Amino acid sequence: MHRIVFAFPTLEQHLRAVRATPQSYRPKVCIHCGGACLWCHGCYHRKADRGEDGSLNPAPVPRFRCPTCRRTCSRLPLCICPRRWYDWALQQQVLLLLLIGASLRRVAAVFALSYHTVRRWWHWLQAHGATFMFHLRSRFAELGRAADSTTFWLTCFARMPLCEAMAWLDHDDQDVP
Template sequence: MRRIVIGITSLEQHIEAVKTHPERYRPRCCPHCGIKVLWRHGHYERKAGRQLEQRSLNPVPICRYRCTGCQRTCSRLPECIAPRRWYDWSVQQEALKQRLKGCSEGLRADCGGPDERTVDRWWQWLKARGEVFEFHLRARFAELGRAAGFDAFWRRVFESMGLARAMAVLDHELSVP
C-alpha cells in the first residue's frame, strides 16, 4: 500500500483535500489483510507545520479508514508530511543539502530548526539506505542515471524533484523513512 499520496505538496492543499475530496486518501485495500472494503473512520490530528517561515496550521487532520474484514485502521499521508518524522520533507531536504555542501551546521535548533543530532540521524539514514534508493530512482528517472556518486546523485534529486517527491515515489516499493 502506498502510504503517501502524491501531488499534495503543501499543508494548505492537504487541508482543502480533506474537506473536499477525502476519498483521495482512501487506500485501495487494507494493508493488513488485503480486503478492498475500507470505510471512513474519522481522523486523527497531527502537528505537521514545523517550517520556520510558515504560519502554524497545526494540528492538521489525517483521515483514517477502517477495514470491514480485520477491523484495523489505516491512513495515508500527503506528500508534504513525512511518515514517522517530526519535521516535514522540505526541512529535511534543506538540512541534508547543507550536509551535501560540506557544512556540518545547517539550521540551528535554537532558531526553530532541527537539532544537529537529528540532522546526523537523517544523514546516517540517507547514507545507509542510499544505494537502494538510488537503484529504484535511477530505474525510474533516466536523468538521475547521469549523476556520478552519492553527493551528485542527491543534489540532482533535490534539484529535479525534491526529497518529498522522491520519497513518495519510493514509498510504492520500499518503506520510507
C-alpha cells in the same frame, strides 16, 4: 497500499481536500490483507504546521478500516513526513548543505536544530542511500548518470523535491521515514 498520497504538496491543499473530498485519500485495497472497500474511520491529528504561529495545526490525517481484517491504516499527504517531526523541505535543505560539504555542527547551527537530529538524518540517508538510489534510478533514467551518491542526490533534488522522491520510494514499498 501506499502510505503517501502524491497529491496535496502544501498543508493548505491537504486541509481543503480533507474537508471537500476526503475520498481522495481512500486506498483501493487494505495494506494488511488486500481486501477492498475500506471504510472511513475518522482521523488522527498531527502538528504539521511548523510556522511561527502554527495556525494550521492540528492537521487531520484520514484513517481507514478494513471490514475483512478489521485493521486500520492512514494516508498522509505529500506535505507531511511520516514518523518525523520536521517537514520534508527542511530535511532537504539540511541534506543539501551536508552534501555540499558543510559540517554537521554548522548545519545544526544554521537551522537551529539539534546536532543529534542532523546527524540522525545524515546517517539515515547514508544507510538507505544505496537502496533509494537503485529504486529512483530504475524509475528516472537521468538519475542513472550520476557517478557517486553526492552527485546523485544533488541531481535528484534538482529534478524533484525530497517529498516527491520519498513518495516514489513509498510507492515502491520502501520504508521511508
